[in-house]
Amino acid sequence: MGLLIDGKWHDQWYDTKANKGKFVRSEAQFRNWIVPNSLYDKNNPKYFPAEADRYHLYVSLACPWAHRTLIFRKLKSLEDVISVSCVHPDMLSNGWEFKKDSHFLDSEVEAGDPLYQSKFAYEIYTRADSQYSGRVTVPILWDKKAQTIVSNESSEIIRMLNGAFNTLTGNTLDFYPEALQTDIDQINEKIYHTVNNGVYKSGFATTQEAYEEAVMPLFDALEGIETLLSQQKYLVNDSLTEADWRLFTTLIRFDAVYHGHFKCNLKRIIDYPNINNYLQRLYDINGISGTVNLSHIKRHYYYSHDMINPSRVVPLGPTQLFKGVYL
Numbered sequence: 619m620g621l622l623i624d625g626k627w628h629d630q631w632y633d634t635k636a637n638k639g640k641f642v643r644s645e646a647q648f649r650n651w652i653v654p655n656s657l658y659d660k661n662n663p664k665y666f667p668a669e670a671d672r673y674h675l676y677v678s679l680a681c682p683w684a685h686r687t688l689i690f691r692k693l694k695s696l697e698d699v700i701s702v703s704c705v706h707p708d709m710l711s712n713g714w715e716f717k718k719d720s721h722f723l724d725s726e727v728e729a730g731d732p733l734y735q736s737k738f739a740y741e742i743y744t745r746a747d748s749q750y751s752g753r754v755t756v757p758i759l760w761d762k763k764a765q766t767i768v769s770n771e772s773s774e775i776i777r778m779l780n781g782a783f784n785t786l787t788g789n790t791l792d793f794y795p796e797a798l799q800t801d802i803d804q805i806n807e808k809i810y811h812t813v814n815n816g817v818y819k820s821g822f823a824t825t826q827e828a829y830e831e832a833v834m835p836l837f838d839a840l841e842g843i844e845t846l847l848s849q850q851k852y853l854v855n856d857s858l859t860e861a862d863w864r865l866f867t868t869l870i871r872f873d874a875v876y877h878g879h880f881k882c883n884l885k886r887i888i889d890y891p892n893i894n895n896y897l898q899r900l901y902d903i904n905g906i907s908g909t910v911n912l913s914h915i916k917r918h919y920y921y922s923h924d925m926i927n928p929s930r931v932v933p934l935g936p937t938q939l940f941k942g943v944y945l
């Protein structure tokens with residue numbers, strides 16, 4: 619675990635001392651946009667055109683943020699338009715690595731860096747900006763033509779995948795429809811702070827206060843979601859939207875890693891009947907179960923974060939991913 623400073627790799631853990639034991643997530647730095655051809659303006663340096671076989675996604679199958687982008691690639695029929703490859707689940711002193719390892723092969727996503735045969739993900743960042751300073755995170759949306767990073771912010775990548783490539787794929791499903799955008803933004807904001815990032819704030823906290831400050835709102839939010847889902851099918855009424863997929867990637871990891879490893883153990887997801895039915899509904903959508911790789915998920919968290927789990931022993935359970943789905 620580490621970061622780049624002026625293009626040089628430094629091995630260091632998150633500095634929670636500066637924030638009274640709290641984990642504070644840094645902002646992603648590459649924030650360009652792939653836009654539909656009708657909106658493309660070559661004079662705007664932030665805009666990239668929607669083209670087939672031009673972009674590559676570097677993901678970790680363990681990472682909930684990267685998982686969002688894999689889901690959108692699937693939902694929006696982009697498998698033949700945007701290529702993908704994944705890092706090894708162990709994120710150690712060199713950060714994410716492109717190691718091929720027969721124990722962690724995935725049936726859908728190839729391992730490694732097929733474009734440049736890099737050893738480490740930080741090489742992708744320095745290829746885009748040789749003086750880059752900051753964290754080396756996944757997902758990375760890479761432009762093979764301009765040889766640069768379009769975006770390393772999952773919430774924005776999924777918006778691009780949702781809307782920019784429709785004329786190429788003919789897939790016009792819309793998970794961020796205009797009429798629901800205010801509601802989606804509102805629920806996203808709450809769930810991001812309390813749940814998506816809430817599990818990390820709990821797990822990476824280095825004081826009791828910082829931990830409790832994160833874990834209590836997390837479970838309040840889960841109770842609220844459980845109640846909401848007793849009245850409606852999805853987070854925004856009965857429409858399946860981006861908000862559901864953003865929540866899904868945290869929920870699907872919860873009982874396997876966040877409950878134990880991140881000390882989010884007031885309850886398990888399996889204890890919430892409505893959330894379980896909801897998870898089942900999402901998991902059963904065509905192609906989604908194939909984006910969930912529990913062996914990468916468990917190995918990554920328990921093995922990489924040795925300051926939380928010094929023995930690096932990976933627990934065998936749980937036996938169910940959620941109610942009714944056995945591992």
Ligand SMILES: N[C@@H](CCC(=O)N[C@@H](CS)C(=O)NCC(=O)O)C(=O)O
Pocket residue numbers: 619620645646678680681682683684753754755756757770771772773
């Ligand atoms: N804002 C980013 C966050 C991505 C992120 O933090 N990814 C984690 C993996 S789950 C990572 O790569 N962490 C490496 C690090 O922080 O050094 C997004 O949503 O795309």
